[in-house]
Amino acid sequence: MKILVIGGTKFLGYYLTRTLLEEGFEVTLFNRGITPDDFGSSVKRIYGNRKDYKKFYETFRREKYDAVIDLIAYEPEDVEVIEKTFRDRVGQYIFISTGQVYLITENKHQPAREEDYYQKLIPCPKGEEAAYEYGLKKRQIEDYLEDAYRLRKFPSVRFRCPIIEGPRDYTLRLYSYLLRIDDEHPVIIPESGDNIIRHVYVKDVARTLIRVLGVEKTRGKVYNLAQEEVVRLSEFLRLIAQIMGKPLQLVKIPDRELLEEGLPLDISPFSGRWVSYLDPSFAKEEIGFRSTPLEKWLKPTIYYFMEEYRGEKPSNYHYRAREIQLAEKWKFKLGIPE
Numbered sequence: 001m002k003i004l005v006i007g008g009t010k011f012l013g014y015y016l017t018r019t020l021l022e023e024g025f026e027v028t029l030f031n032r033g034i035t036p037d038d039f040g041s042s043v044k045r046i047y048g049n050r051k052d053y054k055k056f057y058e059t060f061r062r063e064k065y066d067a068v069i070d071l072i073a074y075e076p077e078d079v080e081v082i083e084k085t086f087r088d089r090v091g092q093y094i095f096i097s098t099g100q101v102y103l104i105t106e107n108k109h110q111p112a113r114e115e116d117y118y119q120k121l122i123p124c125p126k127g128e129e130a131a132y133e134y135g136l137k138k139r140q141i142e143d144y145l146e147d148a149y150r151l152r153k154f155p156s157v158r159f160r161c162p163i164i165e166g167p168r169d170y171t172l173r174l175y176s177y178l179l180r181i182d183d184e185h186p187v188i189i190p191e192s193g194d195n196i197i198r199h200v201y202v203k204d205v206a207r208t209l210i211r212v213l214g215v216e217k218t219r220g221k222v223y224n225l226a227q228e229e230v231v232r233l234s235e236f237l238r239l240i241a242q243i244m245g246k247p248l249q250l251v252k253i254p255d256r257e258l259l260e261e262g263l264p265l266d267i268s269p270f271s272g273r274w275v276s277y278l279d280p281s282f283a284k285e286e287i288g289f290r291s292t293p294l295e296k297w298l299k300p301t302i303y304y305f306m307e308e309y310r311g312e313k314p315s316n317y318h319y320r321a322r323e324i325q326l327a328e329k330w331k332f333k334l335g336i337p338e
């Protein structure tokens with residue numbers, strides 16, 4: 001099968017490309033050639049900026065693929081040009097959406113099911129414009145693709161993912177906690193933020209995108225993906241500390257107190273309102289989605305960040321000294337033993 005991957009070299013796209021090659025697919029990567037990769041000549045490469053729509057159309061208007069897998073569609077115009085370019089010359093178009101499409105609605109059903117998408121939008125919370133906009137634009141793309149299938153049978157498949165985890169995750173959210181557990185000082189969770197954690201492992205997503213290739217019944221459909229285990233953030237961090245062989249002291253501090261002390265709430269990146277909680281039952285039932293056990297994927301991910309990763313530390317770790325001071329004060333207040 002001939003597959004075009006748009007993006008394909010950083011995180012989810014990297015694992016997708018690697019797995020496609022392992023499984024013998026003929027892969028063409030389209031990206032700007034900025035992010036280095038180790039695929040060498042095992043892939044065909046076309047360089048360009050997907051935002052240059054005219055050139056994109058010119059580049060691909062005579063090409064035919066069994067599937068186009070798009071890792072980097074963030075605006076409706078990105079997919080409008082996909083449909084114009086590939087209209088009758090693609091077997092499937094696979095789009096990666098986000099659990100955030102539910103978080104900007106009035107949906108109260110938890111975990112969110114696919115049908116919970118059809119709810120009224122909430123107004124944008126103050127100061128949360130970027131995250132809101134991200135969800136909104138992914139929804140606009142989904143709405144476009146839903147119509148394109150209904151009206152013109154354009155064969156898209158959509159996947160809604162919560163936070164994606166694993167080695168190479170350039171958002172460094174998990175690494176933020178690993179550094180704090182590793183330094184053996186107390187770890188702060190904002191009082192409002194002992195969230196439910198039901199993320200998804202990057203390799204499980206990559207495998208699922210490949211699993212649906214050529215599967216007729218997935219056309220026009222949307223699937224939630226998420227790991228099987230449902231844990232609170234505090235339990236999640238205890239499991240990580242246990243794997244790392246480190247002690248863990250968690251201190252819950254009121255959000256207001258943290259802000260007054262000049263500490264942003266993203267010192268705990270899995271605490272905010274933008275952590276989605278999805279129900280993957282439909283994907284399990286219809287396409288046989290299975291997730292790797294939590295502990296099994298945490299181990300190589302922790303190993304990657306603690307032993308192999310050589311990049312920057314997350315910007316939220318710059319506050320660590322102030323955080324430790326405040327946590328020590330609160331530990332005393334809350335009577336947490338040493």
Ligand SMILES: NC(=O)c1ccc[n+]([C@@H]2O[C@H](COP(=O)([O-])OP(=O)(O)OC[C@H]3O[C@@H](n4cnc5c(N)ncnc54)[C@H](OP(=O)(O)O)[C@@H]3O)[C@@H](O)[C@H]2O)c1
Nearest residue numbers: 007008009010011012013014031032033034035050071164
């Ligand atoms: N991470 C999460 O927690 C999470 C959660 C839910 C959904 N998602 C979704 O997952 C997808 C992200 O996947 P990823 O970043 O891991 O993908 P990726 O395909 O591994 O990396 C991004 C790729 O896009 C290329 N690229 C960036 N801008 C480009 C442009 N203007 N034109 C052409 N190529 C460009 C980059 O290469 P060059 O730099 O060489 O161009 C790179 O290959 C997004 O759709 C996101 O919404 C992520």
